[in-house]
Amino acid sequence: MQPEIRQTLKITDTTAAKLEKLHLHSAWDLALHLPLRYEDETQIVPIAAAAVGEICQVEGVVVYQEVQFKPRKQLIARIQDGSGAMLNLRFIHFYPSHQKQLAQGETVRVLGEIKRGYFGDEMIHPKIKSAEKSDLAQSLTPIYPTTNGLNQPTLRKAVQVALNAVDVSEILPDTVLRKLKLPPLAESLRTLHHPPPDLDMKTLANGAFPAWQRLKFDELLAQQLSMRLARQRRRSGHAKSLVGNGFLSEKLLANLPFRLTAAQEKVCAEIRADLAKSVPMHRLLQGDVGSGKTIVAALSALVALENDGVQVAVMAPTEILAEQHFIKFKQWFEPLGISVAWLSGSLKKKEKEQAKAALADGRIRLAVGTHALFQHDVLFDNLALVIVDEQHRFGVAQRLALKNKGEDVHQLMMSATPIPRTLAMSFFADLDVSSIDELPPNRTPIKTKLVNHLRRAEVEGFVLSTCQKGQQAYWVCPLIEESETLQLQTATETWENLQAALPDLKIGLVHGRMKPAEKAAVMAEFVSGSLNVLVATTVIEVGVDVPNASLMVIEHAERMGLAQLHQLRGRVGRGAAASTCVLLFAEPLGQISKARLKVIYEHTDGFEIARQDLEIRGPGEFLGARQSGAPMLRFADLATDVSLLEQARQLAPMLIAEYPDVVEKHLERWLGSKEGFLAA
Ligand code: ADP
Ligand code: MG
DSSP states (O other): OOHHHHHHTTOOHHHHHHHHHTTOOSHHHHHTOOOSEEEOOSOOOOGGGOOTTOEEEEEEEEEEEEEEOSSSOEEEEEEEOTTSOEEEEEESSOOHHHHHHTOTTOEEEEEEEOEEETTEEEEESOEEEETTTOOOOSSOEEEOOOOTTOOHHHHHHHHHHHHHHSOOOOOSOHHHHHHHTOOOHHHHHHHHHSOOTTOOHHHHHOTTSHHHHHHHHHHHHHHHHHHHHHHHHHHHSOOOOOOOOSTTHHHHHHHOSSOOOHHHHHHHHHHHHHHHSSSOOEEEEEEOTTSOHHHHHHHHHHHHHTSTTOEEEEEOSSHHHHHHHHHHHHHHHGGGTOOEEEEOTTSOHHHHHHHHHHHHTTSOOEEEESGGGGSTTOOOSSEEEEEESSGGGSOHHHHHHHHHHTTTSEEEEEESSOOOHHHHHTTTTTOEEEEEOSOOTTOOOOEEEEEEGGGHHHHHHHHHHHHHTTOEEEEEOOOOTTOHHHHHHHHHHHHHHHHHHOTTSOEEEEOTTSOHHHHHHHHHHHHHTSOSEEEEOGGGTTTOOOTTEEEEEETTGGGSOHHHHHHHHTTSSOSSSOOEEEEEEOSSOOHHHHHHHHHHHHOOOHHHHHHHHHHHHOGGGOTTTTTTTGGGOSSOOTTTOHHHHHHHHHHHHHHHHHOHHHHHHHHHHHHTTTHHHHTO
């Protein structure tokens, strides 16, 4: 937080540090920091009428107080109100001041959630006030999102001061507000920060309440404006126009064991057309798992490399995937006389220095790696095209690094996860999209089986017979979100059990805790076929391509999300052999798990699965939404506020054309301190 702002707002250093943690840097950030919920301190509920689970305020005389030491040190007090009903108060953390406040005979007002305790109803850590000293509140009390060590009164005061310091005058044109039927900003902010006495909780909790609608609209508008401006900026940038003469790509095509599908041809042409322009390309290549995006990436890279001295970078989100690409690209490109560099976090210092030097002086023209490619100290001689695989897996910070490196370079992003329409309209509004809508021919459809985990022995038998036919199998262990250690333990146990059950097979193990080099070594053994079975945690989820693997067993499939199941299943069915995916599940199954397993059992088309996934989860949860900047939307919800989004989207171009000063002011209010992130 800037010192001047801190001074104007009279905020102490410690408070300022906490506010920074909440990403509150400016007075406007604070003014737009809206309550999460409200507490009702306007009335006193008779203890007898306070129901379990309700948050309410009650008042009574302290009739008992004790510090207990068993089972742990805690302060217990009991209050009684006029009706004779009693309520226990319990504090696990307390200070002498609590004991004083709750001295026998004092009349206190407490607010908290009524819980069912062992000795009757109780409140744990309620808010306490002396009844004599405090009047009842006139209106609901706002409760703000906060962070450890920053209490509500301090935060409330900071918001209050900021609200008085900023200029909340209306900037949106009158005609616009009238048409949208939205209340003025100043009034909306006032209502939400200080609800008038006649407003009740229910009204305020409803997102359709006009004051909320106004704030959501303004937020969406800021997002639309900034996306549009980013697009304009990009379009006015200059990238190198890359026209390939085909001498490399034709050689590669001739060496391939297959011909491109019509869909691959089509997207290649779209990309080629973009690369020929001096406007930087910003294109997303969408295509289901196994649709053959990698060869499209390689051909696009060749278009660029057919131009003298030009460099291309290919980035993947995980070491395993980046390494796979490295191997593929080397195999494809070295026969064409193009050497490929490998850059990842796990490289030895000396190797890294060598790769970096070769990139800096242009000796190496194609680099493959993880986001290590875009660290500050990696310099390119003449970078013209960046290809990003599985782009939705990258975080905001990584994308920002890429962007800083890649001003004025062409960008091709690839993803197997289709973007829902609302996201496409908002966060990805600055992307052109190409889709591969057909799978390569001669794929035998994957057969999916749902099997109760109690029938594990049968599944092991199936693994054996599959491998005896010369094919390979994956065995994927459950995702244990709570504990990485536990996940590791399960994977190791599964590996040991499987080895014991199938002594004739060679079984390898990869998991997230292994060093990248160890992981790569095991993967290489599996790729070469010297391992029959690969036991893996979900690290293999993205991109791994071993066509000879025809069986995928997934344990505890009921715990996994649909996108993940689809990605995992897509690891098989890449070769000519008929492939099977066995989904092991453990009962009892919850509603959502049941619905998901039904979808994955019935469908193989990634777009259809993504559509149904959205129905089950809602787009807020969409894979990648979080990384793609959705936290930037604090109030609007892409699932419920589609019509506001449409309106903001329609309004944005008009404002940019006719009211540039309004645009500037609006963005200053909403993104003043966050601009860098949104453009990423
Ligand atoms: P993804 O789109 O999931 O990244 P990949 O690029 O890994 O898919 O391709 C999956 C598999 O399909 C690879 O083994 C690849 O060599 C193969 N493949 C790609 N295009 C074709 C094609 N036109 N005909 C046959 N096989 C293809
Ligand atoms: Mg891929």
